[in-house]
Amino acid sequence: MSEDKAVAEETPTPENYDELHDAPPKNRLRLSLIGKISVGIVAFWIVIAVIGPWVAPYHEAFFIEEDANGEYFDDPSYMLPSGLAWLGTDYIGRDVFSRIVWGARTTIGISFAGTILAYFIGITLGIAAAVNGGWIDTLVSRAVDAILTFPSIMLGLIIIAAFESSIPLLIGLAGVIYAASVYRIARALGQDIMVQDFVMAAKARGEGLWWIITREVLPNAAIPLATDFGIRTIFVILFISSLSFLGLGVQPPMSDWGSMVRENMEGLRYGLSGGAIACVAPALAIASLTISINLIVDDISAAAGGNLTKKMV
């Protein structure tokens, strides 16, 4: 009787099966509380990016010149937060809150488009190089090495000096620069998967190359690539924002978080009781987005067993 009980306890039941140290990774993703909050923040900004222009109190280029009673302001720049302008006004009297809401579209839109482009180029070439080998592999790998010898912001500066800055140029720039790192990962993953038994089996069955790529290679590379997508998005957001901050990215009068920080830097000198909020608020908006993405990625890799801390203890 007691022996039976002991055996029953040791046999993994569906309840404690997941807790075994050699249990396979769970399919269902469980986010921690911080992870859930982060998902909320990212979702919030994405919604704002989509509906921003319809919910913002003012147009991004609107100057607040008069108060609710129709009285003109002596100096509409760097006004403190009020019912009229929730986060105050910027250096020439535009509503900071509205500009952040409008800017979400520009900043997130460009960064997202840049990351997608980087992924499209990187994965296509990476998988092609892994599957094909030969001259494609050599050629693209050398080109990628050349791109990676530049600090990314330096490459941005040089290209922008040559061509004038524009939104398509920014997207293309981010796409090409970050495609280099995506290519390396996709190629390494692809090469690993191509020598697995199930690919051999598929080849032996006589499956075509396209079938193998779409049914065997891509699904198996999806999870590591998804984590990397998050990290890459952060890099692209920071890259685009830094260029805008330096005055070389999105050009006025369009609002964009990075350029808003630069435009209102003068306001910092007036302190928190002056225009500092116009400068700090957009920077905090960027940080809230990038930190949240980072926390989500960290949560996902922790759930997938990638977190060293949890393994060590």
Added chain:
Amino acid sequence: MWHMILRRIGVGLILIWVVSILIFAMTQILPGDAAQIRLGQQTSPEAVAALRKEMGLDQPWFVQYFSWIGNLLTGDLGISVAGGATIQSLIGDRIGNTIFVTAIVTTISVPLSLFLGLLAAMLPGGKIDKVVTAATLGLIAVPDFLIAILMMLVLAVQLDLVPAVSLLNGTEGFWKKIYILILPITTLVIVVSAQMIRMTRAGVLNVMSSPYIEMAILKGVPRKRIILRHALLNAIGPIVNVIALNLAYLVSGVIVVEFIFSYPGLAKFMINGVQTRDIPVVQACGMIFCSSYIIFILIADIASTLSNPRLRHPK
């Protein structure tokens, strides 16, 4: 070993050469006409043609490239389009300023990151580790300029402790200079250290999962001793690599920081060049920055070769 190091140096030189071709190609050939930019749109075609001849733009591209690279190698960086002064006279002091800041930042951030990284790796999952991991995780995702403007706001504006802009007149003593530069230095230390701490921690923990560490644990060696004697020594290679890579990150961090604090360094000069589309300035500064980046990475490679006995004495 010497063979390997010489080969790495050779590869580094080739990379610098490739970078020079790319910088030249991106700035000189693709956008078409530097003479047109210099004279503006409202000029006669004859004037543009005369200037093209004077600037050597009517020559084939490889002649232009070799005269440019030849001048670079002999220390002639070209002439700034804005103002017409030679670039080497313009960047003389600025290079010194940039090197000064990066040297100070390196001296502070390297020991600091090694210390904090090791401290976190001592007890993974412990309180210190959690704080360090969370702080660095947040910091690496934050734009450099956020840290800079927050520090400027708190330390320079609200508390009025330190100067908000880093303007030097060249006569300050060492400590006075440090005082004026305290904000850019602190910003860069934070930016660079966050990454280095994470990688030091990861490097040590990575070594900690190898069989000989398991052996040491089973022998009953105390954890502190395992980390300092077994793990750290074997993690030196990766850590040195990380340090050099982060000095390379410093190249980008310095761009944003010099811009914010109006520091008269090389990066600020280059940004001005980009804004005014002063191509010779961008080419010269781009070459200096990219070459130093490649040299840092080269040093990292050599250092990790030297620190690994198996690579030092190949079979």
